[in-house]
Amino acid sequence: MSVQAAVAPRTAQKSAQVVLEARRIHKVFGGLVAVNNLSFTVYEGEILAIIGPNGAGKTTVFNLLTGVLPLDGGEIIFRGHRLNGLPPHAIARLGMARTFQNVHLFDNMTVLENVMVGRHPRSRYGFLEAALRVPWARREEQEIREHSTACLELVGMADLADELAGNLPFGQQRLVELARALATEPACLLLDEPASGLSHQEVAALDALIRRLRDEQGITILLIEHDMHLVMGIADRVVVINYGEKIAEGTPEEVQADERVIAAYLGEDL
Ligand SMILES: Nc1ncnc2c1ncn2[C@@H]1O[C@H](COP(=O)(O)OP(=O)(O)OP(=O)(O)O)[C@@H](O)[C@H]1O
Ligand SMILES: [Mg+2]
Structure with a gap:
């Protein structure tokens, strides 16, 4: 699979309307490049997973998308609006909602x-x-x-x-x-590790709930998650990041077979 492959989502193939576009977004903390010229597209009605090892920059991506942190470079387009410089409440009003890695x-x-x-x-x-x-x-x-x-x-x-x-x-x-x-x-819901700390039974219920939100409410889902069983079962597409850079993008099957992804997750079950 090519890293650049712009694969349209399986479920949204008929319309494939773009809801959200991150264009070369960039974030630096001191000397650390947390998000490095990262680009990805989210299509209406898909479940897009963002995965990567600890510290890869996943939560920072959500903080940039929701206006919690200012961009150091790039731009974000959501439902036709440029989000750069908008405060979180204005972005929320445009239809973007999130949950936090640590419950707030x-x-x-x-x-x-x-x-x-x-x-x-x-x-x-x-x-x-x-x-x-x-x-x-x-x-x-x-x-x-x-x-x-x-x-x-x-x-x-x-x-x-x-x-x-x-x-x-x-x-x-x-x-x-x-x-x-x-x-x-929300038109678009960002979930940051929703399965962490949940029992097997609770994860199964969460899996069903996320599908329902997409299928019945028409909500587009961005999912950061370490539970690979959940991710690979539920995601239409997966974006894999490491050190703030996109190293792969595609269907769950494609990214699981990708050599760079396997190397990034060396020793872990994908
Ligand atoms: N506010 C901040 N100030 C300084 N450094 C930060 C800040 N937020 C994140 N970082 C650093 O940026 C990098 C990316 O962090 P981030 O939380 O986005 O990773 P992550 O992929 O969500 O990791 P995890 O899977 O552990 O949640 C890490 O090295 C982290 O220490
Ligand atoms: Mg995180």
Whole structure:
């Protein structure tokens, strides 16, 4: 397989609309080049996995895509918008949502409240309107509550809506974070190692959930993951990075047979 092969995704072959394009994106930390002129394209409705050894630059790529970190070079085009210089909330509003490698929840808020926070980029009212309880703000609050509950139902967590997030086991906290990302109604969902710390059973449920989000909600998925069983079973295409550079790209079968990929993962089961 050629590293440059621009393989259209299997499931999106009919339309193959580009949703997201990273063009020679570059990020340096001090002397360390974390992401090195990396380019890749994401097609609507595909599940694209980004894999690579520890420290390869995967999370940094997500931080660049979501505006958490500024680019040192290159550009990012998402649904026709150039994202360079946009703050995270503006990028979220354009339809990009993410979960974090380390779960970011408000431990002292309930599960439902944590998800409602995610709805914020889409809400019109601010603190003052909420405090004064103007009727339309109350209606919007109710809409946010209902929509957030629906997102919890989607991930199978609705019965724990009133629990404090901090009291939940790790696997369930990850699902709450996922529900919060869904509350923003993303076109594109970025998942950073969603399977880490999950049991076999939980990973199987996650696998089914990710497929459902794509198939039923039409959400395009970018997945960073070390669980190769999950990646190779679920991804339409895989981008492999090492030292911030793309070393391979293709179907799961293609990248598993790629010599540079095998060398990067020497000694590990792909
Ligand atoms: N904010 C930062 N400041 C300085 N260096 C950083 C920062 N973020 C990441 N790095 C460094 O950049 C490199 C890439 O890190 P990154 O977290 O993107 O890797 P990763 O592929 O997500 O790794 P892992 O699989 O372990 O999560 C690493 O060498 C890391 O130490
Ligand atoms: Mg990472």
